[in-house]
Amino acid sequence: MVRWIVSRALGAAFVLWAVATLIFFGLRLIPGDPAEAILGGPGSQASDEALQKVRLDYGLDQPLLVQYVQAMFRLLRGDLGTSYALKADVAALLGELFWSTLTLTVLSLVVAWAFALVLATWATRGGRLGRMVGSGMEIVAAAVPHFWLASLFILLFSTALRWLPPISTPGPLGLVLPVLTLAIPLAGFLGQVMRESLADALESPFVLSARARGESETGVRWRHAIRHAALPAISLSGWAFGSLISGAVVVETVFARPGLGRSLLNAVTIRDVPMVTGVALVSALAFVLVTIATDAVDRIADPRLRAR
């Protein structure tokens, strides 16, 4: 157990370091001057004095490797720096944005699981027709891109029916369309995986013996088979959480919701290096933690793993 924790922690540290390094050099390989981002964005026609001063103040006149080492030491101290564009502490900014994105992604994950469970049980119960309809719905759901779904929902539920606002509002109503947009494609993926493993589980000897003991059909499904069927889907949830964070870039932009994804898009456009690094690190950290958590849940749901 201790070995497991230590190896996971080391792996997580390596992932974070790799992310910070990739972003540091990546943002300098593409065109665009960070000094300009500090002075009001690209094309700001800042004066020579202003640019010189900013390069000096921010240490941008140093050789790249020196800047890299300095940046890594700052990160080790937990100092994410100051956003070039927003002129505010990145950690404080991320603190606010993180909860907004976390709410969105966690709700989406929960809704996706609910949809997927319903789809999978319904499809395995409904005979051949149910299988066909169920898998058809899963494939369609998994295949639709977020931006298309978001536009469709806005046209349908905001413009035509006037039920829901097309932009984020303080109340919970504003969350409905963003969450559905993120949850439906994910439900498609999870549903496919769950349906296959549920079908496999229902063919297994232990289900046969449960039936032989006189267990009802519902009991067979919910007490025995679903635990098996959920395993691959739990493992997938780590990956799913990562995909939700990347989906948040589109969804937060379309629905004008404050959050990590929308900030990332803005920050990349103007080469706000500390902000991009901050968002990427927080997302990577969340991804790593969720992956570890799903592994842990896997070990609880599947006693066989604990023996290893």
Next chain:
Amino acid sequence: MRPHSPARIRRRVLGASAALAGLALLVSGCAAGPSGSSEPTAGGTLVYASGDAEPTCLDPHVGGNYPQALVATQYLESLVSKDSDGEIIPWLATSWKQADDGLSWEFSLRDDVSFTDGTPFNADAVRANVAHLLDPETASSTGYLALGKVASTESVDDHTVRFNLSVPDSSLLDSLSMPWVAIQSPTAMERGKDVNCESPVGTGPFIVTDWVKQDSITLERNEDYNSPPADADHEGTAWLDEIVWRFIPDSASRYAALQGGQVDVIDNPQPSDISASAALDTISELDAPRPGAANRIELNSGKAPLDDVRVREAFIRAADVNDGIESLFFGTAKRSYSLLSSVEALGVSGEEHFTVDLDSANSLLDEAGWTERDGDGYRVKDGERLTLDFPVSTNQSIPAEQSLFEQIQATTKAAGFEVVLHPMDLSSWYGALAVNEYDLVSAPYTKVGPDVLRILFHSDSIVPAPSGYFANLSQLSDPEVDQLLTEASQVSEPDERAALYAEVQQKILGGFHVLPLYDQQNHFLVGSAVNGLRAMPTVSTPTFYDVWLTR
């Protein structure tokens, strides 16, 4: 003609019923819609949804772009403004006088105005603003350029300020009317850049009270307001209690939010939405083209192949844009044949330079030595294909404009041009321009007055700024053009100034350096609850001072 023929009677009946219907419309229009005669009512919160990038600083002295101007128009004011005829009118300055040698200007200032932090508005405040704009710490670009000829300022008395210039500047009043040189409280500016960026303090009808980054800015009514420009609709405080200034990047969501009533005014609507909303009586349109340069494609004459005037003319003769503008913009954008925006009184239109003629394009290219064609139909000279690189900023060019560029790519192919479009984000786009990796480019430029021509076409503007940016993207370098532009910028006699600007525009148009497309599009869609909205005749930003709500 036979009297009372059936056809004639039918026409009469039709005519009468049409007139009745018209009358009914007119009556119902008076009853339901807002009209000039109904009384404004105070109160309410208006929600504005902007599709522009969120400013990084609310003080428009810092940097100086259009999103800053849009919001700053609500809380900052300038020394002078413009009326809808383009005449300079009093604002914070009541009158002004230019010295005979053109080297100094005296402005009499209002003596009854205070900033919203209580600091009095006076000559010293104006001087502090000029100093702030010229201070490298401020990192001003637009305002800094506008005041480029100001050498020093002095207080003649408490409410008279003198600007001393290094050379005469016929555009000084135009420049001072812009929001990027608006007057802020000197006390507030002393708080330092970071604080002033968060909460700049002016004399305007609204006050910045809150800014939640990446979400919205809250503006509340200034209860002591007394300084509207001379062409405003009313006096005293604004009608609205509050404006919530939101940022909604996606244009479809923005338009849906306007339709759903979640927001009251949106900017940057897509042409298709403008066109669709014309049929709705719940949404009206405010079309306010920006001043300065018209949107245009600039032909880089600083390197081959467009350094040859015959190749430039061939490109322009081959590029058929009118049908594209009509269909892609749904009739919301009008074709321009001018270097300047249609709101600029001194703009010259040169339609004759832009007639489409594929035959003459082909013979011009033959003359220029591009005689062979390769297997793909593109022209070739000395083994080199006639390729034009066209970096396109996806942040600045809306989808309709990007499609228009694709049409230009298709129509010029017939003459043998290979136009290669490179869609890029803003930083990469500026990067490509800085290293001269372009033959064609479309870059907007907003400024009040014809002096924008000097910025865009004087050879001095080919010298890059430290950031690598330069404004003369056609790389036009002609001593005669330089001479005319310099003279025009210094001459104060109006007719002489107009003649010089007309001459230089004809020269630039005739040199085929630019393919004008349309005015810099600046449309706003307005919900039916909003009354009294107008755009400032300076840089076409909407002002909410006269606006009242009927919900």
